[in-house]
Amino acid sequence: MRRNATDVVQRAIDVVVAGGVLVATAPVMAGVAAVVAARLGRPVLFRQARPGLHGRPFTLVKFRTMRDVDESRGLVTDADRLTGLGRALRASSLDELPTLWNVLRGDMSLVGPRPLLMHYLDLYTPEQARRHLVRPGVTGLAQVSGRNLVGWEDRLALDVWYVDHRSLALNLRICARTVLVLLRRAGIAAPGSATMPLFTGSARLDGVEAGGA
Incomplete structure (x- = not known):
């Protein structure tokens, strides 16, 4: 995807805002x-x-919010390892402040699809993989649409919609909505999960499981 005027201006905004906030x-x-x-x-x-x-x-790079894995103490799952301090940092998004260094470096943007796990790359459908046509963001459309309460199919669809419709005006609206989401502290974790259930793939249009043989 070619860089357009929006990308150039957004990068300048990213540098100025991330540097200032840091x-x-x-x-x-x-x-x-x-x-x-x-x-x-x-x-x-x-x-x-x-x-x-x-x-x-x-x-x-983020602030640490979990204890180390320790099977002898029963600290194995994310739910076991996530502390009260960690929950507070996540609810306020204070754990994300070091991520602005990633923005300053050019790894990320202030707004874009959230960077997920590396092994998910093999699980996306070709359409879902288009979320990587732009830099990942500290906040994004899926985050202001319900954070971790948004299911995987809808979440990835929102990411792709953002890629196709991104603009400075849309980014500004997402940033404004991010402030409201942080104030409400809603959607921090999906039901039954410390954060979000693992993504295991989506059914392709031809009926073959994404990432399957």
């Missing part, structure tokens, strides 16, 4: 880092490979 929230991030270190230990940052533009991997 500077302005530096004291907040220092405080969060200290609390995470005291409550969860080190490292305070969570790093994981995620697919970016055209599916190319990059290292996502």
Whole structure:
């Protein structure tokens, strides 16, 4: 996909806003880092490979919200490992502040489809895979449409719709709605899940399971 005027202007906005917010929230991030270190230990940052533009991997950076896996203590699933502190950080999206560094680097944009897991790449239908035609975002259309309460089929469809209709005006509306979502603190977790159930693939139009033989 060719870069258009929207992409160029959006990139400039990303750099200015991400840089400004990182500077302005530096004291907040220092405080969060200290609390995470005291409550969860080190490292305070969570790093994981995620697919970016055209599916190319990059290292996502967030504040840590979970304890380490420890089978002897029954800390195995995300629900077991997610702490009260972690829930509070996720509800307020304070855990996402370091992700602005990814925006500044060009790995991500302020607005776009959320970066999911690398192994999902083999599970998408060709239509769903089009979500990677733009940079992933810190927030996105699916997030302001219900966050983790939105099922996988609808969530991925919203991502593709955003790719086809993205504009600066749409990005501005998504950012405004993001503020409302954060204030309401709704949709943080899907029912029965610490965050969102794992994506296991979608049925293709020809009836063959995505990612199947």
